[in-house]
Amino acid sequence: MTTEILLAGFGGQGVLFAGKILAYCGLMDNKELSWLPSYGPEMRGGTANCSVCISDDPIGSPLVLAPDILVAMNQPSFDKFVNDVKSGGKIFIDSTLVESKCERDDVECYYIPSSQLAEDNALKGGSNIILLGKLLKETNLFTLDTMKKAIEKVVPPSKAHLIENNFKAIEIGMNN
Amino acid sequence: MERNLMKGNEALAEAAIRAGCKCFFGYPITPQTELAAYMSKRMHKAGGVFLQAESEIAAINMVLGAASTGVRAMTSSSSPGVSLKSEGISYLAGSDLPAVIINVQRGGPGLGGIQPSQADYWQATKALGHGDFHILVYAPASVQEMVDMVVKSFDRADKYRMPAMILADGLLGQMMEPVSFPEINAEAYDKSSWAANGHQNKREHHIINSLYLKPDELQTSVYERFERYEKIKADETDAELYLTEDCDILLCAYGATARVVKSAVNSAREIGIKAGMFRPKTLWPFPVKEINEACKSAKCLLDVEMSMGQMIDDVKLAINCSKPVHFFGRTGGIIPTPAEILEEIKKIGGAE
Numbered sequence: 001m002t003t004e005i006l007l008a009g010f011g012g013q014g015v016l017f018a019g020k021i022l023a024y025c026g027l028m029d030n031k032e033l034s035w036l037p038s039y040g041p042e043m044r045g046g047t048a049n050c051s052v053c054i055s056d057d058p059i060g061s062p063l064v065l066a067p068d069i070l071v072a073m074n075q076p077s078f079d080k081f082v083n084d085v086k087s088g089g090k091i092f093i094d095s096t097l098v099e100s101k102c103e104r105d106d107v108e109c110y111y112i113p114s115s116q117l118a119e120d121n122a123l124k125g126g127s128n129i130i131l132l133g134k135l136l137k138e139t140n141l142f143t144l145d146t147m148k149k150a151i152e153k154v155v156p157p158s159k160a161h162l163i164e165n166n167f168k169a170i171e172i173g174m175n176n
Numbered sequence: 177m178e179r180n181l182m183k184g185n186e187a188l189a190e191a192a193i194r195a196g197c198k199c200f201f202g203y204p205i206t207p208q209t210e211l212a213a214y215m216s217k218r219m220h221k222a223g224g225v226f227l228q229a230e231s232e233i234a235a236i237n238m239v240l241g242a243a244s245t246g247v248r249a250m251t252s253s254s255s256p257g258v259s260l261k262s263e264g265i266s267y268l269a270g271s272d273l274p275a276v277i278i279n280v281q282r283g284g285p286g287l288g289g290i291q292p293s294q295a296d297y298w299q300a301t302k303a304l305g306h307g308d309f310h311i312l313v314y315a316p317a318s319v320q321e322m323v324d325m326v327v328k329s330f331d332r333a334d335k336y337r338m339p340a341m342i343l344a345d346g347l348l349g350q351m352m353e354p355v356s357f358p359e360i361n362a363e364a365y366d367k368s369s370w371a372a373n374g375h376q377n378k379r380e381h382h383i384i385n386s387l388y389l390k391p392d393e394l395q396t397s398v399y400e401r402f403e404r405y406e407k408i409k410a411d412e413t414d415a416e417l418y419l420t421e422d423c424d425i426l427l428c429a430y431g432a433t434a435r436v437v438k439s440a441v442n443s444a445r446e447i448g449i450k451a452g453m454f455r456p457k458t459l460w461p462f463p464v465k466e467i468n469e470a471c472k473s474a475k476c477l478l479d480v481e482m483s484m485g486q487m488i489d490d491v492k493l494a495i496n497c498s499k500p501v502h503f504f505g506r507t508g509g510i511i512p513t514p515a516e517i518l519e520e521i522k523k524i525g526g527a528e
Contacts, residue, residue, distance in 0.1 A: 020352075023181060023352055024181060027179060027181050027354055030179075032354070033181075033353070033354065034351055034352065034353050035181070035351060035352040035353075036347070036350060036351040036352075037350060039206070039207055039290070039346070039350050059353070059435070060435050060436060060438050060439030060442075060514065061435050061436040061439055061511070061513070061514060062347070062351045062353075062435070063347070063436075063511055063513075065513055
């Protein structure tokens with residue numbers, strides 16, 4: 001089985017980073033996986049997105065067109081991708097920045113005010129990880145332990161002091 | 177073996193260093209830049225030289241100079257940059273020098289776009305510069321194959337004294353996949369008969385040259401090269417055959433497109449259409465024997481590319497136009513989807 005995940009938001013919100021954590025989770029669990037960023041000029045402040053596939057079998061196209069899971073971190077991304085999500089899929093929404101509600105009844109939506117939560121908890125830029133925490137809780141794609149290990153791997157050594165903050169953000173996401 | 181998670185571009189660079197590449201000369205261009213960036217960080221630690229040249233033309237000529245001394249040298253770029261290198265590549269071929277050139281293709285012509293493309297097939301396999309010559313062309317379809325093919329291309333370039341190219345694309349360059357680095361025991365080729373690495377008054381000096389003013393001498397040198405090419409055509413072709421034994425329709429695709437095609441082939445099988453796939457791993461030499469093996473039971477072929485149809489020429493030639501060859505392609509940086517390929521399969525599968 002292949003789980004296709006699409007993460008989308010503004011450049012700078014950390015969608016590629018969050019995608020990387022999911023990819024490393026797959027690596028830790030000995031799964032097949034792929035991670036593909038959008039790499040156009042949109043990386044410089046426009047919309048950025050990133051496709052992650054996790055599977056037991058070799059991955060065909062790494063480009064996710066119909067995600068099982070969508071993480072939407074801003075309004076334009078939500079508008080652009082909400083109708084691409086597979087029936088029965090799950091959508092994780094930063095409700096601080098996305099005002100509209102999903103009108104589909106064949107998908108499950110989780111509205112988390114992740115930007116607000118990040119600010120309230122002094123986790124600047126942690127909105128992406130809070131959403132990952134929620135994703136972890138609602139999908140059982142990986143264990144918390146796997147995700148913690150992945151975070152340790154993805155955070156560069158020069159920023160090792162931020163690992164604890166990421167763990168905290170995961171926890172907030174899981175409890176909201 | 178330890179699995180690492182790496183971008184294709186970074187894996188190409190790491191593999192080159194492990195394969196004993198001592199000189200890298202490049203110039204930044206999307207979607208290949210991470211390769212040069214990785215080299216700039218790693219190469220000096222590995223005891224080699226990284227140099228960002230003032231242009232692509234300078235970079236390829238630096239490769240020519242380094243290769244002349246017998247060291248393993250490489251350059252990388254993306255489509256417009258490779259065009260700039262074409263003169264130097266012709267000189268490398270004319271001087272019988274081994275080197276590795278990487279093309280992480282983007283859309284063209286002209287400056288084109290920066291999204292993935294396969295529109296440089298003709299350039300890579302038919303006319304990468306002027307004159308009577310070929311270079312080896314490898315087409316990876318995964319990050320792991322990028323690693324394996326870099327190692328192989330350095331080896332074969334040395335073995336046959338000719339340039340080798342990795343023809344990748346922006347999708348493969350940018351994506352991350354698990355990859356492991358095999359133990360590489362790079363075979364050391366004796367280059368003492370030709371390398372211009374200092375004679376210390378102990379031997380005749382070696383001349384690296386591609387200029388022959390006497391036609392018969394030039395003809396002899398080209399003949400000799402083409403004898404080598406015949407041997408390469410016999411020994412070096414490589415292809416993946418997927419579900420071809422009983423296929424009614426044979427899809428042909430290389431590189432990143434082959435991944436999408438494989439998904440479409442699987443979907444076709446699920447609805448009872450006997451589809452199979454032929455994926456050349458070497459584009460030059462083209463796997464003629466392998467495609468003929470693959471299409472034995474097929475009634476027709478469907479060639480799929482991220483271009484307006486370039487490899488399809490080789491497909492038709494290889495099977496001597498013995499069966500109908502259809503085409504489906506997207507271009508300009510658009511990646512075909514498994515769904516639209518499946519539609520094509522149904523259309524053709526239904527008609528014949």
